[in-house]
Amino acid sequence: MHIAHHPMFVLLSSMTACLGSWTALDLFRRVRAHRGAWRGGWLFAAAVAMGLSIWSMHFIAMLGFDPGAEVRYDVGLTVLSLLLAIAATAFAFFFASREGTTRLVVSGVVMGAGICLMHYTGMAAVMTQATLRNDPLFVFAAFVVAVTASSGALVAAKQEHTLSQRALAAVVLGSAVVGMHYTAMFGVRLIDGAATNRIAGGMDAMTLAIAIAGGTFFILFLALIAALSDRRFEALAAREALRSEQLLRAVIEHLPMGVFVAAAPSGDIRFANAEAARLLGHTVGPEPVWSRSADVGAVREDGSHLPERDHALYQAMQENRRIGPRLQAYRRGDGRVVQLEVTAAPVPDRKGNSTLAVVAFQDVTEKLRAEKEARRQAELQRVNELLEERVASALAEKAEVQAALNHAQRLESLGRLTGGVAHDFNNLLTVVIGALDVILRQPAQSERAVRLGDAALAAARRGERLTAQLLTFARRQPLRPEACDLNDLLRVGEPLFRGAAGQQRLVKLVLCSEPAVALIDPAQFEGALLNLIVNAADASAENGEIAIETAIVTGAPTLGGGRFFRLRVTDTGTGMSEEVMKQIFDPFFTTKGPGKGTGLGLSQVYGFVKQSGGEITVDSEEGAGASFSVYLPLTDQGAQEKPSQTPTAWTHIKPMNVLLVEDDAAVATITEAMLHNLGHQVFRAENAARALEILDVEKSVDLLLSDIVMPGSLNGLELAQRAVQLRPELQVLLSSGYTGAEVEEALAGGAWPFLKKPYVEYELAEHLVRVARNKRDAVVDQ
Numbered sequence: 001m002h003i004a005h006h007p008m009f010v011l012l013s014s015m016t017a018c019l020g021s022w023t024a025l026d027l028f029r030r031v032r033a034h035r036g037a038w039r040g041g042w043l044f045a046a047a048v049a050m051g052l053s054i055w056s057m058h059f060i061a062m063l064g065f066d067p068g069a070e071v072r073y074d075v076g077l078t079v080l081s082l083l084l085a086i087a088a089t090a091f092a093f094f095f096a097s098r099e100g101t102t103r104l105v106v107s108g109v110v111m112g113a114g115i116c117l118m119h120y121t122g123m124a125a126v127m128t129q130a131t132l133r134n135d136p137l138f139v140f141a142a143f144v145v146a147v148t149a150s151s152g153a154l155v156a157a158k159q160e161h162t163l164s165q166r167a168l169a170a171v172v173l174g175s176a177v178v179g180m181h182y183t184a185m186f187g188v189r190l191i192d193g194a195a196t197n198r199i200a201g202g203m204d205a206m207t208l209a210i211a212i213a214g215g216t217f218f219i220l221f222l223a224l225i226a227a228l229s230d231r232r233f234e235a236l237a238a239r240e241a242l243r244s245e246q247l248l249r250a251v252i253e254h255l256p257m258g259v260f261v262a263a264a265p266s267g268d269i270r271f272a273n274a275e276a277a278r279l280l281g282h283t284v285g286p287e288p289v290w291s292r293s294a295d296v297g298a299v300r301e302d303g304s305h306l307p308e309r310d311h312a313l314y315q316a317m318q319e320n321r322r323i324g325p326r327l328q329a330y331r332r333g334d335g336r337v338v339q340l341e342v343t344a345a346p347v348p349d350r351k352g353n354s355t356l357a358v359v360a361f362q363d364v365t366e367k368l369r370a371e372k373e374a375r376r377q378a379e380l381q382r383v384n385e386l387l388e389e390r391v392a393s394a395l396a397e398k399a400e401v402q403a404a405l406n407h408a409q410r411l412e413s414l415g416r417l418t419g420g421v422a423h424d425f426n427n428l429l430t431v432v433i434g435a436l437d438v439i440l441r442q443p444a445q446s447e448r449a450v451r452l453g454d455a456a457l458a459a460a461r462r463g464e465r466l467t468a469q470l471l472t473f474a475r476r477q478p479l480r481p482e483a484c485d486l487n488d489l490l491r492v493g494e495p496l497f498r499g500a501a502g503q504q505r506l507v508k509l510v511l512c513s514e515p516a517v518a519l520i521d522p523a524q525f526e527g528a529l530l531n532l533i534v535n536a537a538d539a540s541a542e543n544g545e546i547a548i549e550t551a552i553v554t555g556a557p558t559l560g561g562g563r564f565f566r567l568r569v570t571d572t573g574t575g576m577s578e579e580v581m582k583q584i585f586d587p588f589f590t591t592k593g594p595g596k597g598t599g600l601g602l603s604q605v606y607g608f609v610k611q612s613g614g615e616i617t618v619d620s621e622e623g624a625g626a627s628f629s630v631y632l633p634l635t636d637q638g639a640q641e642k643p644s645q646t647p648t649a650w651t652h653i654k655p656m657n658v659l660l661v662e663d664d665a666a667v668a669t670i671t672e673a674m675l676h677n678l679g680h681q682v683f684r685a686e687n688a689a690r691a692l693e694i695l696d697v698e699k700s701v702d703l704l705l706s707d708i709v710m711p712g713s714l715n716g717l718e719l720a721q722r723a724v725q726l727r728p729e730l731q732v733l734l735s736s737g738y739t740g741a742e743v744e745e746a747l748a749g750g751a752w753p754f755l756k757k758p759y760v761e762y763e764l765a766e767h768l769v770r771v772a773r774n775k776r777d778a779v780v781d782q
Contacts, residue, residue, distance in 0.1 A: 006063075006064035007064075008064065009060055009061055009063050009064025010061065010064060010182070012060050013057045013058075013060040013061035013064075013178060013181070014057075014174065014175075014178045016053060016056050016057045016060055017053055017054070017057040017173075017174035017175075017177040017178045018170055018171050018174030018175075019053065019170075019174075021050070021053060021169075021170040021171070021172075021173035021174040021177070022166070022167065022170035022174075023049040023050075023053070043090065043093055043094055043097070044090070046089075046090075046093050047086050047087075047089045047090030047093055048086055050085070050086075050089040050093070051082060051083075051085035051086030051087075051088075051089045051090075051118075052082070052085075052086070053174075053177070054085045054089070054114075054115055054118055054177050055081060055082045055085050055118060055122070057174075057177050057178060057181065058081070058118065058119055058122045058181055059073075059078075059122065061178075061181055061182070061185070062122070062126070065126075065185075067128055067130040067132065067190055069128050069129045069130045070128060070129070071126060071127070071128045072126075072127040072128070073125045073126060073127060074124075074125040074126075074127055076125075077121055077122070077124050077125035078122065078125045080121055081118045081119075081121035081122040081125060082118075084114060084117050084118050084121055085114060085115070085118035087114070088110055088111060088113065088114020088115070088117065088118070089111060089114060091107075091110055091114075092107040092108070092110045092111035092114065092150070092154070093107070095107045095110070096108075096154045104151065104154055104155060105151065107150075107151075107154055108147055108148075108150045108151025108152075108154055109147050109150075109151070111146075111147075111150035111151075111154070112143060112145075112146035112147030112148070112149070112150040112151070112176070112180075113143070113146070113147070115146040115150065115176070115177055115180050116139075116142055116143050116146050116180060116184070119142070119180065119181055119184055120134070120139075120184070123184075123188075130190055130191070131190070131191035132188055132189070132190060132191075133188070133189040133191065134184070134187055134188055134189075135187035135188075135189060136187075137187065138183060138184060138186055138187020139184065139187060141183050141187070142180045142181075142183040142184035142187070143180075145176060145179045145180045145183050146176055146177075146179075146180035148176070149172055149173060149175060149176025149177075149179065149180075150173065150176055152172055152176075249271070252271075252273050253273045253274060254273075255273060255275060255360075256275065256362075257275060257279075257360055257361060257362040258272075258273065258275045258276030258277075258278075258279045258280065258340075258359075258360065258361045258362065259272070259273050259275070259276060259358065259359070259360050259361075260272035260273070260276050260284055260358075260359055261347075261356055261357070261358050261359075262288070262289075262313060262317075262356070262357050262358075262359065263355065263356060263357075264317045264346060264354050264355055264356055264357045265317050265318070266288065267288030267289065267290065267291075267313060267314065267317065267357075268286055268287065268288060269284055269285065269286050269287070269288070269289070270286075270356070272284035276361075279338075279340070279361065279362070279363050280296070280330065280332060280333065281296070281332030281333035281334050281336070282296055282332070282333030288308075288313075289311060289313060289359075290306070290307075290308040290311050290313075290314060295331070295335075296331055296332065296333055297330065297331060298310075298311060298328055298329065298330050298331075299329050299330065299331050299337065300329070301329065303331075303337070306328075311344075312324050312326065312328065312342045312343070312344040312359065313344045313357055313359050315344070316344035316345055316346055316357055316359075317346060317354070317357050320346050320354055321345075321346070322343070322344070322345040322346075323343070323344045323345070324341075324342050324343035324344060325341050325342065325343045326341070326342060326343075327339055327340070327341060327342075327364070328340045328341075328342045328361075338363050338365045339363070339364050339365045339368055340361045340362065340363060340364070341361060341362050341364045342359065342360075342361040343359070343360050343361070344357060344358070344359045344360075345357065345358055460758065480521050480523075481519040481520055481521055481612070482519070482520070482521070482522060483517055483518075483519055483635060483637040484517065484518065484520060484522050484525070485515060485516055485517050486516045486517075486518055486520070486525070486550065486565055486567070486632070487511045487512065487515075487516050487550060489522055489525060489526065490509065490511060490529075490548065490550065491511070493526055493529070494509055497509075497529065497530070497533050497548070501533050501534075501536070501537045501546050502537055502542070504542040504543060505537055505540060505542065505543070505544050505545065505546055506543075506544075506545045506546070507533075507545075507546050507547075507548065508545065508546070508547045508548065508549075509548045510547065510548070510549045510550070511549075511550050512550045512551050512552055514552045516550060516552060516565045516634065517634060517635055517636075517637060518565050518612075518632045518633065518634050518635055519612070519633075519635050519637070520612050520632060521608070521612075524608045524612075525608070527604065527608070528604065528605040528608045528609070528630070529548075529567070529569070531602065531604055531605050532569040532602075532605060532628050532630075533546060533548075533569065535602065536569055536570075536571035536573065536626070537571075538573075539571055539573030539574055539575075539625075539626065540571045540572055540573035540625075541572075541573070544571060544572045544573060545571070545572045546569065546570070546571050546572075547568075547569070547570040547571075548567070548568075548569055549567075549568045549570070550565065550566065550567055550568075551565075551566045551568075552564075552565060552566075552634070553566045553631070556614070556615045556631040557615060557617055557631075558615055559614075559615050559631065559633075562633060562634075563633070563634045564614070564631045564632060564633055564634060565631070565632045565633075565634055566629055566630070566631055567629070567630040567632070568627060568628070568629045568630075569627070569628045569630075570625065570626070570627040570628075571625050571626055571627075572625045573625050573626065574622070574623060574625075575620045575621050575622045575623050575624045575625050575626055576618075576620040576621075576622065576626055577622050581618055581620060584602050584618065585602050585603055585605075585606040585616075586603065605628075605630075609630055609631075609632070612632055612633075613632075613633050614630060614631045614632040614633060615630075615631045616628065616629065616630050616631070617629045617631075653768060653769060653772045654772075655679045655680050655681065656680050656681070656702040656703050656768075656772075657680070657681045657683065657698070657700045657701050657702050657703070658675055658680050658681065658682050658683070658701075658702070658703045658704075658705055659683045659685065659691060659694055659695065659698070659701045659703070659704050659705065659706075660672060660675065660682050660683065660684050660685070660705050660706075661684075661685045661686075661687070661688065661690075661691045661704070661705070661706035661707060661710070661716065661719065662684070662686070662706075662707045663686050663687060663707065663710045663711055664707075665686075667707075667757075668684055668686075671705070671764070672684060674761045674764050675705075675764075677761060678761070678764070678765055678768065680768075683698060683701065687710055687711060687712045688706075688710060688712055688713075688714035688715070688716070688718070688719040688722075689712060689713075689714070691704070691706065691719060691723070692719070692722060692723070692726070695723055695726055695727060695730075696726070701727070701730065702730070702731060703730070703731045703732070703733060703768075703771060704719075704720060704723050704730055704731070704732045704733070705733045705735065706719055706720060706732075706733075706734055706735070707734075707735055707736055708734055708735070708736035709736055709737075716734055716735075716736070717734065720732045720734060720752060731771045731772075732752040732753075732771075733752065733753055733754075733755060733767055733768070733771050734752055734753070734754050734755070735754070735755040735756070735757055735759070736754075736756070736757060737756070737757035737758070753767055753770050753771060755767045
């Protein structure tokens with residue numbers, strides 16, 4: 001026969017199961033929201049609540065169980081049934097708290113099995129004289145009901161749901177417990193038989209009722225704690241959510257780009273920051289961005305309104321993906337069209353549904369303009385570089401053409417120079433050769449020989465000056481500056497200047513009264529002035545006038561401030577045109593006829609002035625004469641006394657053994673004769689190598705007299721250095737007609753005295769005396 005249950009206890013047991021399930025599932029929801037010790041605490045509380053609810057429901061229902069005999073309960077099995085319910089529920093909740101479908105299935109099976117195990121353990125605790133049997137079919141049905149309902153309840157508990165959904169999950173789980181119990185009890189069979197004596201031991205129904213009341217009270221206590229905690233946690237969560245929302249709004253509000261949030265899929269604006277309104281030039285209303293009026297909003301390149309389907313926000317919501325960044329033209333509230341860089345993206349919730357979309361944008365108009373300008377500048381730079389290359393190439397070609405033209409002009413000038421210099425040197429050589437020829441043919445006429453010798457010497461001196469001019473034009477003749485009073489030089493040279501101008505021309509010499517001391521080469525200065533006077537005389541008629549004026553001035557036309565000596569040579573000649581004045585200082589340029597000039601005079605003047613740190617200017621008109629002004633910087637030094645150029649007698653020195661090194665045989669012969677006349681013994685060498693050999697053999701050599709420019713691997717300067725290393729006591733005297741810049745720099749140090757070619761015997765004697773001063777015992781006063 002079937003077992004009967006009292007309806008009141010059926011209702012009470014169902015309510016207990018649902019209340020316990022609500023409490024357990026609510027506590028289980030907190031398990032998933034916590035970590036660490038709190039997680040374990042809430043897990044234990046949920047397991048206890050669920051286990052107690054299952055146990056209480058079972059034994060409340062058993063209170064309404066009437067098998068027709070006295071019923072008592074085994075205490076040990078009763079407690080064991082409670083522990084089994086709690087343990088099975090704890091495992092199921094723990095396993096289900098992690099993500100995964102498999103975990104949910106396993107947890108549902110374990111919880112259903114735990115409910116069944118608790119039920120049949122509780123049934124085993126029943127002590128009665130009646131015989132009870134369980135139908136296997138209903139046992140299986142009870143297990144299926146328990147597992148199915150438990151799995152559904154766990155799935156519902158893991159989802160975010162409303163209060164009604166949470167209540168439904170509690171009812172489903174409670175129904176699983178109740179359904180399993182009464183399904184199992186429906187399968188209990190009572191075997192007929194008369195009841196006999198009372199059952200000893202166990203726990204009676206009253207004691208069980210008290211235990212059930214305590215368990216139910218504990219369930220209600222946990223439910224109260226959960227409810228209070230739920231309110232507290234929800235309040236904290238609400239405040240935290242509000243604080244997070246306010247913080248997020250503040251961050252978005254202060255972003256340096258426009259941002260607005262729109263509802264999907266309508267496009268209605270829910271929020272827009274201040275930067276969005278500033279960039280768009282108008283307030284952002286709730287309507288979608290594509291529903292703006294034609295006066296404002298996104299536009300195409302032609303200025304027409306942008307269709308809804310082409311908006312980045314619309315596409316992001318429709319395609320549920322991020323769109324951009326991309327450029328979008330926008331007509332602002334003030335009518336100005338700007339370029340915006342726009343990015344739109346949907347905002348999915350935890351379920352993956354997109355109910356919102358966010359749009360971020362910034363004004364890149366100036367950036368695009370700057371990039372365009374940078375590209376334009378880069379293109380201009382490229383064009384400029386190309387033009388520079390072409391200009392450089394053209395200039396190089398022009399320079400090559402100019403060089404070729406200059407070469408051709410120099411060749412032409414050299415042709416003119418050949419005639420002029422050949423003419424001058426032939427005249428000089430005619431005097432020298434003619435005089436020497438007469439002297440050699442008539443050696444007895446001593447008076448006539450002296451006169452002719454003087455003429456030959458004067459001609460040679462003119463040749464020396466011409467050579468000096470040629471070197472000065474090429475800037476290869478070194479100047480020997482001295483502190484000279486230029487007015488004194490003019491006074492001393494006045495007869496020479498008047499002679500150069502010619503007797504028929506009037507020469508006016510007007511000198512300033514102030515001292516005019518400058519660092520110049522006096523010989524070059526006299527030569528420059530002679531060139532200016534000769535040019536003035538050539539340009540003037542026989543009765544013309546030449547004025548030589550000096551003055552102390554402050555500043556020069558292109559040299560700036562400072563005190564300068566100005567020498568002005570003015571004539572009343574034919575004057576010059578502008579074209580001629582542009583070329584007068586060019587080497588080899590001349591307006592004189594063939595054979596009448598070399599074109600080197602004014603170039604020599606120009607070279608001397610520039611080398612002396614000065615400046616020369618010219619002022620002339622055709623038919624109005626010419627005026628040349630030479631500016632030379634003054635010095636604070638006193639003028640040096642110029643030594644006499646005409647020897648009367650010189651200091652004699654003890655005879656020396658002189659090693660003469662000269663590659664020119666004729667020069668060597670003359671120099672050797674001079675040295676013999678001065679009483680010295682001479683050893684001759686034609687190059688440096690032979691000189692070193694003699695030095696190695698002849699230990700008696702006192703003086704090395706060497707030319708500087710010589711063939712071979714060593715020049716005279718290098719020979720002197722080697723010789724002094726071999727013979728530190730050896731005296732050295734160097735000589736040359738031209739030394740070059742490097743040798744001049746070496747000689748400027750004053751290591752050894754220097755004798756300039758050409759020279760005469762008294763000049764050689766003076767230099768030998770200077771050398772001998774280094775050895776005081778060699779000098780003999782007479």
